[in-house]
Amino acid sequence: MAVSGTENDATKIEDGPLSNSLEKPALISPEKEDIRLLAVPFSGRIKGGMRPGKKIIVMGIVDAEPKSFDISLTCGRGTEEDPPPDVALELCARFVDRQFLRKACVSGEWEEPEKPIPYxxxxxxxxxxxxxxxxxxxxxxxxxxxxxxxxYHRVASLRAIDTIRITGSLQITKLG
Known part of the structure; x- marks a missing residue:
């Protein structure tokens, strides 16, 4: 679903509104006047949590000189100082070593990232x-x-996965 073009339109993810907890509005890209961008870092609510059959789409543009970016599905919002206890999935794109890793945090304990993929x-x-x-x-x-x-899922309840967080060297053009 496209990021809305006016302040009155609601930005949505799948079947419910997203709220940007960092209160940064969508920005117009100076290079690409017709593209609206969501401010990064971004945190938004997944209405009703995750469930089988639901999908999340993140479309964006990698920065010109990227270091990394992360996309996390979490159980609760948390803060920088007090992160959520459960991160159901964290996708980590690392440009220096060209790795796309994935990991989870259950009850405050991070697992080792899964083996890197060759591509x-x-x-x-x-x-x-x-x-x-x-x-x-x-x-x-x-x-x-x-x-x-x-x-494979590590958290007990899929419905508890209610937040998407996006940080790093990217611009978000569409979130749905």
Missing amino acids: FPFIEDQPFRIEIHCEHQRFRIFVDGHQLFDF
């Missing part, structure tokens, strides 16, 4: 599309239409 799908200063499909036992992750990996 790094992101290119500096280029657009991308990430789809996170929620299934009964796992998340299935696609980048630009290609399935990259599965990530």
Whole structure:
């Protein structure tokens, strides 16, 4: 779903409104006047939490000189000082070593990232599309239409996954 063009339109993710807890508005890209961007870092609510059959789409553009970016699905918002106790999925794109990692944090304990995949799908200063499909036992992750990996659920309740957080070297053009 596209980021709205007016202040009266609601930005949505899947079937409910997102709220940007950092209270940064959508910005118009100076280079691309027709593209509205969501401010990064971004934090938004996933109405009703996750469930099998639900998917999240993040479309954006990698920065020209990127270091990394993270997309996290969390149970609660948390803060920088007091993060949420459960991170159901964190996708970590690291440009220096060209790694796309995934990990989870359950009851405040981070797991080791899963083994890196041989393919790094992101290119500096280029657009991308990430789809996170929620299934009964796992998340299935696609980048630009290609399935990259599965990530099996670590948290007990999918409905408790109610927040998406995005940080790092990217611009968000669409979130749905």
